[in-house]
Amino acid sequence: MEHIEANDAFLVKSYIDGNEQSLSILINRHQHRIYSFIFSKVFDKDVAEDIFQDTFIKVIRTLKRGKYNEEGKFLPWVMRIAHNLVIDHFRKNKRMPKFENSGDFNIFSVLSDSGLNAEKQIIKDQIENDVKELIKELPEDQLEVLVMRIYKNMSFKEISERTGVSINTALGRMRYALINLRKVIDKHNLVLTN
Numbered sequence: 200m201e202h203i204e205a206n207d208a209f210l211v212k213s214y215i216d217g218n219e220q221s222l223s224i225l226i227n228r229h230q231h232r233i234y235s236f237i238f239s240k241v242f243d244k245d246v247a248e249d250i251f252q253d254t255f256i257k258v259i260r261t262l263k264r265g266k267y268n269e270e271g272k273f274l275p276w277v278m279r280i281a282h283n284l285v286i287d288h289f290r291k292n293k294r295m296p297k298f299e300n301s302g303d304f305n306i307f308s309v310l311s312d313s314g315l316n317a318e319k320q321i322i323k324d325q326i327e328n329d330v331k332e333l334i335k336e337l338p339e340d341q342l343e344v345l346v347m348r349i350y351k352n353m354s355f356k357e358i359s360e361r362t363g364v365s366i367n368t369a370l371g372r373m374r375y376a377l378i379n380l381r382k383v384i385d386k387h388n389l390v391l392t393n
Contacts, residue, residue: 207273215262222262226255229274233281240285250288254281333383334376341376344369 205213207225214221233254238247257280261267267276334342343362347353353361358369 211262211267211273215265215267222259225273229277232274233277236278237281237285241288246288250281250284253284257284330380334380336383337376337379341372341379344372345376345380348373 205221205224207228210221210225214225230251234247234251237250237254238244241247241250254277258277334345337345340362344358347358347361348355355366355369355373359366362369364372
């Protein structure tokens, strides 16, 4: 049945409307990322599993109460809940997470380490994949300028020389590409967040 993979926002709405199955799909879709993120902070399988369970208990409670309003930003929202529960865990236990080379660590080094950056990277990769699909819907001339500017990092002067149009035309195409991209994003109900 699931030819087109339902996006997170649709599944969240479906769950709130009473379709329990939707939550299972969401959990299965994101469990590896979320569990890995928690484990990278606590380095303890049992603790990570407890926090993972607590995260989804909190997710379910919030959704059931109708308090969810992060339209389309399900993964970052769940990551934030997991992240807060990790901090609570350390506060309760008044201890820092285990690190291979233990030295002087404070809570800020825990919060700013590569685990959080990995979360941002996951989200960024997802956005980039979505955008790469969406820009294919742009008219050819706009697509060309957008790709040169964003993916090839070319200046408008270089774009103008490469395409044989004036700098103003290249700028105009870029502007229209961005306007059209915004329309396409709205049409697909995608939320870009970083």
